[in-house]
Amino acid sequence: MALLEASELEIRFGGVKALAGVSFHVEAGEIFGVIGPNGAGKTTLLNAISAVYRLDGGAIRFDGADVTGLRPHRLSRLGIARTFQIVQPFKAMNVRENVAIGAMFGHARLRTRADWLAAADAALERTGLAPKAELMPPQLTLADRKRLEVARALAMGPRIILFDEVMAGLNHTEIERMIDLVKSLKQAGLTVVIIEHVMKAVLALCDRIMVLNFGAKLAEGAPSEVVSDPKVVEAYLGQRFAKAHASAQVAAGGAP
Numbered sequence: 001m002a003l004l005e006a007s008e009l010e011i012r013f014g015g016v017k018a019l020a021g022v023s024f025h026v027e028a029g030e031i032f033g034v035i036g037p038n039g040a041g042k043t044t045l046l047n048a049i050s051a052v053y054r055l056d057g058g059a060i061r062f063d064g065a066d067v068t069g070l071r072p073h074r075l076s077r078l079g080i081a082r083t084f085q086i087v088q089p090f091k092a093m094n095v096r097e098n099v100a101i102g103a104m105f106g107h108a109r110l111r112t113r114a115d116w117l118a119a120a121d122a123a124l125e126r127t128g129l130a131p132k133a134e135l136m137p138p139q140l141t142l143a144d145r146k147r148l149e150v151a152r153a154l155a156m157g158p159r160i161i162l163f164d165e166v167m168a169g170l171n172h173t174e175i176e177r178m179i180d181l182v183k184s185l186k187q188a189g190l191t192v193v194i195i196e197h198v199m200k201a202v203l204a205l206c207d208r209i210m211v212l213n214f215g216a217k218l219a220e221g222a223p224s225e226v227v228s229d230p231k232v233v234e235a236y237l238g239q240r241f242a243k244a245h246a247s248a249q250v251a252a253g254g255a256p
């Protein structure tokens with residue numbers, strides 16, 4: 001069954017269509033990947049689904065109900081949680097309190113400070129951040145700040161989590177840990193949408209992928225089909241694999 005269904009989504013900035021008639025669905029329990037070049041509209045898509053941006057056209061259904069036009073906190077309480085590409089924790093609150101904010105604003109049923117903190121503690125356990133609960137965000141590494149974003153989303157008690165580049169800037173070991181974390185969320189029954197440039201993670205995690213290019217859907221399907229689609233290679237993967245190849249040669253001391 002489709003948990004999330006988007007039809008003909010349209011977002012315009014001035015005269016520019018950042019999303020032009022994008023339709024897709026996400027099945028309950030799957031990991032759905034969204035890839036594409038910089039500026040393709042991936043973050044805009046996430047902002048459209050989470051109502052950070054108002055749609056200029058189209059409709060969104062969640063769990064069979066029309067949720068088009070609902071405000072962000074209503075969507076959170078229905079079970080749609082997200083992370084932000086630019087990580088922005090509250091610097092004056094410790095890690096545990098930052099995560100509790102997710103429960104306070106986003107959880108449908110929790111009402112007391114004790115409940116919010118308990119939800120935060122559970123989310124910190126799940127993300128491996130429990131030992132750092134009392135630290136302040138500026139004391140965290142980038143990888144841990146990304147985990148903090150995931151923990152805050154989990155504290156909302158979501159049914160679906162939308163991740164915007166949680167692997168960006170992480171080293172190989174950190175990426176492996178984040179892949180394991182996302183896998184554990186799927187195993188626990190969550191539905192996941194990931195926007196990601198790190199193809200190793202996309203291929204390790206996703207059941208299906210959609211490729212965006214210039215605000216429109218370029219391709220969609222099983223990862224193995226999509227990455228060998230000539231249109232996708234030309235618009236996106238060709239450049240990325242060429243770049244990865246060049247940097248590998250530089251790292252090995254060869255000519256770029």
Ligand SMILES: Nc1ncnc2c1ncn2[C@@H]1O[C@H](COP(=O)(O)OP(=O)(O)OP(=O)(O)O)[C@@H](O)[C@H]1O
Nearest residue numbers: 013016018036037038039040041042043044045085
């Ligand atoms: N708030 C905004 N106001 C004006 N233009 C915007 C706004 N947000 C996004 N855009 C434009 O919409 C287009 C899509 O941007 P978006 O951030 O969705 O790309 P992206 O696929 O997430 O890219 P990246 O991989 O670099 O994160 C770009 O041309 C961008 O400049």
Ligand SMILES: [Mg+2]
Nearest residue numbers: 042043044085
């Ligand atoms: Mg983006």
